Amino acid sequence: MEWVAEIEGLKDTLWEGAELQLSLRYTEEYNRVPPSVTFNTIPFHPNVDPKTGRPCLDFLDDPTKWDTKLTMTGILLCIQVLLSIPVLKNPVNLEAANLLKNNYPLYRKKVIQCVRTSQHLDGNKPPCFMLLVINIFFEPRSLDLQEQPFSTLGPQMLLDYNQGFFSAGTHWNSVLVPFLWVPAPPVILRERGRPSW
Template sequence: MHSRAYVLLEREHQEWKEANVFGIFAAPINDNLLEWLAEVQGLKDSLWEGAVLQLTLKYSESYNSVPPSVSFNTIPFHPNVDQHSGKPCIDFLDDPNKWNRKLTMCDILLTIQVMLSNPVLENAVNMEAAEMLKNNLALYRQMVIQCVRTSQRLEETLVLFCIYSYRRITSISFEDYHRTWSGIATSKAKEYFKAPLFEDPVFMGNYYSWKERNLIEAGGWDENM
């Protein structure tokens, strides 16, 4: 007999497939309804349009009394996404007291999709991205555009790799993509991992100059933005 969490997730999955929501996809890993691989696309007419970002959602048998654990596998350069863990900064996921049992997997992923295009600096967890968005919008836009392009190149290989080796899923930042994934990818995939912007000495020079200047002037990233 299946658990209550299993039955709820099975129902959510069926309703979701019938709803055909734009830019959001998810499937259980190896038919385990407590662990899901999801894909969120950037909203149309936003800076993140065209991005294809993958996440993992892990549920417990206590669902829907408690929220799932959610993290990006392809970590975007974003003020509200932890650059190390890949966890999005969303109040009802971070604080169980703010969790609402009526929220579904679709609601969670829609919230993340909207968050990408609407960063909240007051809740920033990636202080470098927050500082850049606040003080150098042009450079921030360049970083996001490169993230979008890189996510598109990674989509096919990353999804296939995670489906067949899901226990080895790790969170990787966009700056680590080429170094990390080129070692395990096919020769075809290696071509996808080329990141022209990160190989541009002018762009990287501007980026590191900006980063060094801000760290020196501020004595580190401002944790109280």
């Protein structure tokens, strides 16, 4: 299963206003192992691999550090915080790390350019702080919405996401949820290959 999430940079940080898309890929081994997470909109950041878009978070890189209690909410919030507070120990984007350490004005300029670029990638998005778009990749045999992958990953993770979303003090515009009956989460679900509404 692959979920595509879009997060914005946190308020009052260099990344405020950024609209960054990530893919979270869940294997059958989930929740024993973390999902694979990559930025589709790769930010200029010391802790994001500039080629693969993979954010450097210990619990994603090392399965022995994965906590099975960590929810999708937790992952997305950790990534938002990582954007705002770069870790310069073992950076994967050396150019970004060097600029942050040695030429902050140029680093800031590149980040602001990245934020502006991210805002113009898709002009059809509804205005909200954090929008989660989930693509559910069904095998041909698994179009029954009550099957295990959807019922275990979908509703609980979305509820966890909403709890974290509201506890972070963010706001959002209501979005209808046609396939999943969860009270007004900021979610759009669509089956792969079907048109977006």
